[in-house]
Amino acid sequence: MGLDMADFAYCDTTLSYEVRAKDLVDRMTLSEKAHQMGDKATGVIRIGLPRYHWWSEALHGVSYVGHGTYFNELVPGATSFPTVIHTTAAFNQSLWKTIGKAVSTEARAMYNLGNAGLTYWSPVINPVRDPRWGRITETPGEDPFVVGTFASNFVRGLQDLEGQEHTNDTGSRPLKVSACCKHYAAYDIDNWKGVSRFTFDAKVTEQDMVETFLRPFEMCVKDGDVSSVMCSYNRVNGIPTCADPILLKEIIREQWKFNGYIVSDCDSILEMVERHKWLNDTAEDAVAHSLKAGLDLDCGDYYPVYLEKSVRLGKVREAEIDTSLKYLYVVLMRLGFFDGIPSLMSLGKKDICSEEHIELAAQAAREGVVLLKNIESNLPWKIDQYKNIAIIGPLANATRDMIGNYEGTPCRYVSPLKGLSAFAQVKYQQGCEGVKCPTDKLIFPATQAAKRADATILVMGTNLKIENEGLDREELLLPGYQNELITQVAVASKGPVILVIMSAGGVDISQFLRSDPKLDYINKKIKGILWVGHPGQEGGRAIADVIFGKYNPGGRLPLTWHRNDYVDKLPMDSMPLRPVESLHYPGRTYKFYNGSMVYPFGYGLSYTKFNYKLTTSKEVPITIKLDRLQHCRNLNYTKKSFEKSCPAVLVDDITCDSEISVEVEVQNLGDRDGSEVVMVYSKPPEGIVGTHFKQVVGFERVFVAAKKSEKVKFILDACKSLRIVDNKGYTLLPSGLHKIVLGTSSETIEVNVSYAR
Structure with a gap:
């Protein structure tokens, strides 16, 4: 220029x-x-x-x-x-x-x-x-x-x-x-x-x-x-x-x-x-x-x-x-x-679409798969265990539907059909005219395929036509005739059925889980259920690797799966997370919702069994000495017996040098290597009005070989991990007995916080 x-x-x-x-x-x-x-x-x-x-x-x-x-x-x-x-x-x-x-x-x-x-x-x-x-x-x-x-x-x-x-x-x-x-x-x-x-x-x-x-x-x-x-x-x-x-x-x-x-x-x-x-x-x-x-x-x-x-x-x-x-x-x-x-x-x-990045995409897809159901340890299947397999569903041959929105042009696609075909002889039936599944006219050929196959894999769920930017859902059920397809295929199938859910949000599949005499036969036929999100370009590899045991699933649900009646209990534009008792609105997210659900936040199974053993103290006293410029803050309690002389102090007023050491030995009791997600929650003292049931304060994914154990250590900042936010917007550290909980295990650390002058 x-x-x-x-x-x-x-x-x-x-x-x-x-x-x-x-x-x-x-x-x-x-x-x-x-x-x-x-x-x-x-x-x-x-x-x-x-x-x-x-x-x-x-x-x-x-x-x-x-x-x-x-x-x-x-x-x-x-x-x-x-x-x-x-x-x-x-x-x-x-x-x-x-x-x-x-x-x-x-x-x-x-x-x-x-x-x-x-x-x-x-x-x-x-x-x-x-x-x-x-x-x-x-x-x-x-x-x-x-x-x-x-x-x-x-x-x-x-x-x-x-x-x-x-x-x-x-x-x-x-x-x-x-x-x-x-x-x-x-x-x-x-x-x-x-x-x-x-x-x-x-x-x-x-x-x-x-x-x-x-x-x-x-x-x-x-x-x-x-x-x-x-x-x-x-x-x-x-x-x-x-x-x-x-x-x-x-x-x-x-x-x-x-x-x-x-x-x-x-x-x-x-x-x-x-x-x-x-x-x-x-x-x-x-x-x-x-x-x-x-x-x-x-x-x-x-x-x-x-x-x-x-x-x-x-x-x-x-x-x-x-x-x-x-x-x-x-x-x-x-x-x-x-x-x-x-x-x-x-x-x-x-450096674009390199083999290293493609393998990373496949590994990410595997790690995010969540095993939701596995009756009689039917999964994983052994290679050659079933000579021919029916692959059925509107997402069984998914390509673009695997990669979600804000996508680019992928290096390639490995659909579920392609991934599973590497392990067995397969027969593919769509079962639905697209994910919305508006009619039942493709169900019959799908049932015939399941009737002839030694085992069946159903790949169902949602895509961007169901849940997307600019498009919220009005119900939490599988779209159209998808439930009917699952039911009829399960009834007709000669062998076990594995249900794969490809979705972003949760779906109400409770009818395939509960013990109902009318549905018991169907539910027993559906031996396993996997949630596979929207697994990216290598999604089909991940699904096949999990089903056929090349990979032991260790993913956990990052959100609560609600029953469909949740949508009738409160409008979507109601913003409060805590229950609104005057309107009979339930709370939102695992922190405040106490109703029935399909699966809770953090749920996920494995092909092996893990056990936790705390190796640090199960009782941690924290006494904070206050000076004349640090003031106690009041809290509302459900009962007078829960009240404390100094209920809480503003976190910003405290020198937060108190730490809680949590070391857990994760034992793999089974015969398969696997990864376990160690989730650490804190629970506030009993009786404080309007606080959460529990909250995540740490997590770590750890690989543990079969019959071996690994130690995982968390150093928790007491002010960050035990804090609450009151109804005035203040961030407080309450006095009283807090609990640190490891996932769904019974292992608990009691942290007693007190204030002194």
Whole structure:
């Protein structure tokens, strides 16, 4: 362009990123600045600034969603890992981080080849509040601690450069790619009975906000050091999240010390004006409110089109634009957009769809499979145990349906049919006309196949036509005639039947579990049930490996599976997590729901049997001495006998140096090697009104060889692991007898917290 870049201070690598970013922004006119504030930034040719498309996605592999990434003959595909809900079921933190590393390697390689950007608006970290939510496949489940732990590990995998993971100044730390935690906050309804995410006002208590909706984002910022956060479409207590200065400036930037940029969900400002009609704002009002609240980048056109006029009308200062642009350009500088990062320059085509990444996708698919039922230890099957097998179901030959949404073009597909065909002679029948299964006309040929086969595998479930972004479910049953297909095939089958459920959210399959004289014969024929989520491009391999014993399943359900009548007990747009007794609404998630269910959170079987043995003290006293500036806080109790002289103290007022050491010996009592997920829960003292039943405070997946044992150790921070949030939004450490519980075992540690003057 005839420019000498040495004339521009923003290109001087001896200067700090902040100084360079200021120099770049100061060179622009107001109009030029406004045109860099949308996701399709135009660049400024006269000062050598290239255009940049901010929007790319990498939720479970590099995606073609967005403007920044595309596939072509040079890069025909990228590794498609299982969707997030499936990967979360592995409860394997190192796996989550390793997948992030693989995805960022492919993303950076595609960038080097000219096929991708550097900023990826992933992951989704909204806790699943309601089982009907259409976006469950994108999320890490219902527990906020698990969601936050997934977020921080996956983000670290995406962003961290080896050897530079931690620096004194995190704002200058180089990034492999930029991740984005979304959708902030209290976003978990899309389109349910006319209630739309674009207009929904989430009425949320401060208690639920602090305890559930904000916690994963706090962990993503503080532990994951994420470089971007996306605000959501909805309002929270009347205010659109993308125009809320408390949520954006006060909490993210000031309280959590966030280093990065805040972006809107796409067209959120437009929705604020056209559908929310918030404050009856004009477009110029809306961009001013959003910018002043702390929104740095508009995924959309409102900032580029209306910001200049808004400044000239005096609704917002140009300096506010300068501040946001500096946040944006510091992130691009950390990514090497201007200078390059030498250690990443060698990445290229060889690093995309590599054999290593394909095998990682297969391993992730295996680790996330959850064994739900195994009568008489029918599974695993031995190779050649059954000479011919019927493979039946609308998802038996699934390809695209295995990879969920926000997907890219995968390297390849291994369908269940293809995976199972490697182990046996198979006969395939669809059984349904698609996943919605609108008629029963394909059931008869399916029953005939089952009648002739030595064993039958049914692959049923949902896909994006049932649960998806913009599409919440209204019931929790398998779609259409799927239940009828299962029943008739089970009745007709000559041999054992294995039911494979491919879904994101839970489904009510209780009729194939309970002891009902009318159904007993059918339920006995269905020897095993597997949940396989949406298992990614290698899903068929994982399903076959589990059924035929090449892999011992160890996954656990990351959310509660409810009975279908749950949807009749409360509307989806009721936000409280605790029961609403006046309306007879049950609680939400395992922390507050005490009704009947199909399967609980954390459920999962194995082909072997594990036993836990605590090797640390079962009684831990914690006495905290208070000074005159530390004050006791009152709690409400169900009975006077539960009351304490000093019920609780504000966590922020305590020096939290009390630790609880939990070491457990995990014994594999069986004849098969296997992996066990050790889940650690805390239970608060009895009698406190409105607190959770229990909460996850730690987990670890451990491999234990047959007849061997392994020790797993957890060091729990008492303030973090035993804390509660009261109905005023305070985070407290209650006095009294807390319990640390290991999964569903009887092993318990009693932690007695007391305060003294």
